[in-house]
Amino acid sequence: MNLIDIHAHLDFKDYDADRAAVIQRTREAECGVINVGVDLATSKAVIKLAEENDLMWATVGFHPIDCQGDALTMGGVVEFENDWRELEKLAAHDKVVAIGECGLDYYRLERNIKSQTLDKIKERQIEIFEKQIELAVRLDKPLMLHVRDAYNEVWEILKRFSMVRGNVHCFTGDWEQAQKFLDLGLTLSFTGIITFANQYDEVLARVPLDKIMAETDSPLLAPAPYRGQRNEPLYVAEVVKKIAEIKDLPLPEVAAALLNNAIAFIGDLC
Secondary structure, eight states: OEEEEEEETTTTGGGTTTHHHHHHHHTTTTEEEEESSSSSSOOOOOOOOHHHHHEEEEEOOOOGGGGTTEEEEETOOOOHHHHHHHHHHTTTSSTEEEEEEEEEEEEEGSSOOOHHHHHHHHHHHHHHHHHHHHHHHTTTTOEEEEEEEEHHHHHHHOOOOTOEEEEEEEEOOOOOHHHHHHHHOOOEEGGGGGGGTTTHHHHHSSSSSGGGEEEEOOOOOOEEEEETTTOHHHHHHHHHHHHHHHHHHHHHHHHHHHHHHHHHHHGOOO
8 A cells, every 4th residue: 555545425326436446546556545424424335445445444423514403414415313322223334433423513613603503503513523532532533623813722522531542634724733632642644725725834843753654634725736626535645745845854754644643544554
């Protein structure tokens, strides 16, 4: 294995027309992939991908933007408790390497939502996030964290769980925020955003190499030179190259370190 894309969504409909070809290209390049669940249906789908393909693993969880009222999945309104019981069973699967993506996302909540409703939605996000943290601790699996406009709030919650492990996916915070997560023992992963935006260069330069992982968030956030196109796990190589450039280190050294970091995240399932 040469690379691992630690956060992708190959189950998304964006790949319905040519998923097999995308997977074949990924396999030929010896690139591992962790496909990430965002609700019950996608959690099942990414497990199926992991069962059917070498060098693929899965995470299962409930994305924060779908934790509004009793609605939980991207596909529609469902009963949370029924979904939760099913998710707990899926989480124990041999190829499930983490719980998530889970966390808090306040970015989409500040617009066109009355303050009383906003408070309830935030409370719901926190409640479901904490349940997933407890599940991760119980199963001794790390968290795949989604955090947007809520870094300090997530940090405040996580520091109450001394046993928690995890990765902050698509990190776009500042150095002060990064340091808080690093002090908790978490890793940070970066996407193709770093290939066309330089505001994260300082953070990347300061984060220890053994605390960094690379991802694509496919089909989103394609790196340069593929910006504007559908993203693919293979493009994680461009993220690795940019990390090496920013840290002014040889590419083979950085590639090997990031691969080892990802293998450590997956654990003995690799």
